[in-house]
Amino acid sequence: MKVLIIGLGSIGLRHVRNLLTNTTYKIVIFTKRKYPEFKENKRITLSDSLEKCLQEKPTVAFITNETAYHISLATLLTKNGLDLFIEKPLSNSLDGIKKLQKITKQKKLITQIGCNLRFHKCIKRIKKLITQKKIGKIVSVQCETGSFLPDWHPYEDYRNGYAAKKELGGGVILTMIHDIDYLYWFFGKPIQVFSTSGKFSDLKISVEDYSASIIKFKKNITAELHLDFFQRPEFRSIKIKGTKGIIYWDSETNEIKLFSNQNNKWISVLKLKKFDRNQMYVDEMNHFLKCVKSKKKTINSLSEGIDTLKIALAMKNSAKYGRVIRLAF
Incomplete structure (x- = not known):
């Protein structure tokens, strides 16, 4: 499995580090930010071109960029057949929601909204x-x-x-x-x-x-x-x-x-x-990846996010x- 990360703010960084620690998957990161700690990591590919990122053939994506851009990117990625983990909130409006929902249903894609308190x-x-x-x-x-x-x-x-x-x-x-x-x-x-x-x-x-x-x-x-x-x-x-x-x-x-x-x-x-705050994020990530592998509905799918x-x-x-x-x- 190859994972695409969209955006590298604080939550994007958390997901990358959790993937590095808890999986052996290769990671493709779409970002304009520079992070020296990732440049030498053989499991990571960094690019500021989404087209180049998709050429790496990822199978799942974590959308962690600004809320206002979630739907447009999610729609593009679903057209490419990627299962999606979308950080909360799903969007700041209902624009484009029906189209995204239609594509995910047609392609039978697995979706999860990142509300970590459920974990x-x-x-x-x-x-x-x-x-x-x-x-x-x-x-x-x-x-x-x-x-x-x-x-x-x-x-x-x-x-x-x-x-x-x-x-x-x-x-x-x-x-x-x-x-x-x-x-x-x-x-x-x-x-x-x-x-x-x-x-x-x-x-x-x-x-x-x-x-x-x-x-x-x-x-x-x-x-x-x-x-x-x-x-x-x-x-x-x-x-x-x-x-x-x-x-x-x-x-x-x-x-x-x-x-x-x-x-x-x-x-x-x-x-x-002893409360480990990061464990919620690890558990939600593992749940999503497990559902992707088994093609089962997640605990918080796109419909619930809507x-x-x-x-x-x-x-x-x-x-x-x-x-x-x-x-x-």
């Missing part, structure tokens, strides 16, 4: 607890995710990154789509959303740095989702309230706690003593027009 041990366990109905009928959910954008890549000016620029598909809603994705994974397709968002901090960016949303799912489940680009320290949490108790997790402790209404006490379900993108865009439209947006899938 976080705590998020996976929460999914299992929900399936097992450990807290009865779920009524409400509160999620929070906040971080300070300049801290993401201290080695570069945050103002130049894609997350800070509207034209590149940035903004906290699309960039932090992870949380929208795992809510969708937990509870399915929502019915409607109502959001408020805007650029409220002192960050020098052209996109929203704050979003607060109420997302209504089927079975009368309501989720409140807070996203921001200005919080220190970085923090993520979820609290799920049901008729029989509560499930709670946060990134600071990396512990899942379950409250039982019947016993009137908290118990620890899972606590990660659904989560629709939710994110509905949140943006709700904030823009100041009204509830009903979702059609």
